Structure formats: C-alpha cells, structure tokens
Amino acid sequence: MISKTAEYALRAVTCLATDTERPASADVLAEKTKVPRRYLTRVLQDLAGQGLVTSRSGPGGGYVLASAPEKVTILDVINAVSPLERINSCPLGLQSHTSLCPLHAELDKAFAATEAAFAGVTIRELLDSTNPIVPLREVAR
Template sequence: MLSKTAEYALRAVACMGGQPGEPASADRLAEQTKVPRRYLTRVLQDLAAAGLVRSRPGPGGGYELSRSTDELTILDVVNTVAPIERIRRCPLGLKSHHKLCPLHAELDKAYAATEAAFAGVTIKELVESTSEIIPLCESK
C-alpha cells in the first residue's frame, strides 16, 4: 500500500529528525537509510520543493528538516511524495453508481483509516520511540 518512494522519504525524514541541527549529506543519508543515492536525491528534491526539507550548500551543509519533528506527521511526508488517493467516485466510470459500490466504499474506508493513522503519528514519536529496535536510520 505504501510506495517505495514514500518509504524512502520516511526513512530520510526520520533519519534527519533523529539528528537535529546536524545537516546530512545525501551520501550519508543514503548510507544510513539503505536507500540508493540517486533515488534518494530525487526524493530529497521533492521534500525540499514542498518545504519539508531544506538544503544547505557548502562545507558543513547538507539536508535538514524545515519543521520541528513534533509538527511533522507521517501523513505530511507521504502526501508530499506519493499521496494516498481516496476513492471519491466510481473508478469504473459507471453512471449508475451515484455512490460508491460496496467494494469501493470499503476500500475507501481503508484508505481513510490509513490517512487517520498516519496523521496521528509525528516524526518526533518515531525518533523518540522506546522500541528496542532503532527505527529507519542506521548510524555509525
């Protein structure tokens, strides 16, 4: 259900969120998140264009979050790179379906539940998790 692009964006954002005030190069982020660098660069550009990430050029530069981790949700990141597409009308274009059929209504409920779940989790919660497994970002 979650695209590879969204997964990679979440890895990068969580990694940056776990290292506040410390800009990370694309190379370092790629290594720490296990994301191919070329792919990650495109994802970072999308995040920057949307204002979630900023790039600092020059020595000591790199990528960092533009917003605080407690203001940034999983849904913000996902909707920036691969929005969840809700089903608003019959995907088959059937004129007899003024409302969604039972199948598409149930699918849309699942999408709505996913949106709500993603909106309810901040990046801060991810990076401050007390789980024994450190999420998404492998540091050296």
C-alpha cells in the first residue's frame, strides 16, 4: 500500500514525536526505528526538504519535528517522501478513454479513501492510542 520509504519516514517521525524537546541523531533514530542508517539519512533529508523536520548540526544536534505532532498527519509524512499516486487518466494511454474506465475509477476511489484515512490521523493520535502496542517500542508482557 505504501512504499518502504514512506514506512521508514513514518517510523522516524513517530520516534521524533516521542521526545520533541531534544534532537535525535541519525544513529539513534536508526537504532530505534530499525532502519538502515544510510537509507534513513536520505529519508530525513526528504522530510527536512518538505519542512516536516529540521536538523541541527554540532554537539547535541540532530533532528527534531518542525511542527507539533498534533499538526502532522500520516498523509503529510507519506506525501513528503513518496506520495500516493492517484489515477487521473487512463494508465494504458487509450485515446478513446477520455475519462476513467470503471476499473480505474474504482481503483482511484480506493486511493482517495486511503488518502482521506491517512489525512484524518495525526502522529499525536498514533502515540496517544489506547492500543497496548506502543509504536517502535517493545512492551513487557
């Protein structure tokens, strides 16, 4: 449904949202999120380029969320690194299909519903969930 890059970006943002006071280094984030460091660095650069995270260099530096977790949605994160592709025209390039055929119209409706679902959930809501499984952390049984 979503790309590996989007999954990694969501892990990183969720991790950063757990401690908005202190910057987290790429090494710490890679360890906590179980994302290869080199890949994570590229993901963090994309997130920074879209204004979702900021980076601070030097001792005590690292990455922080640019906005409060209650202002960032799952869709914001996905769109920053690997947007969902909607179907706007015939994927086959058929000239006679001046609008979407029934199949592609239904597929696009599913993409629209997915976008709406992701836009309706903030990172704060993920972290405040009553689900006993805590994102990115092992929970003692």
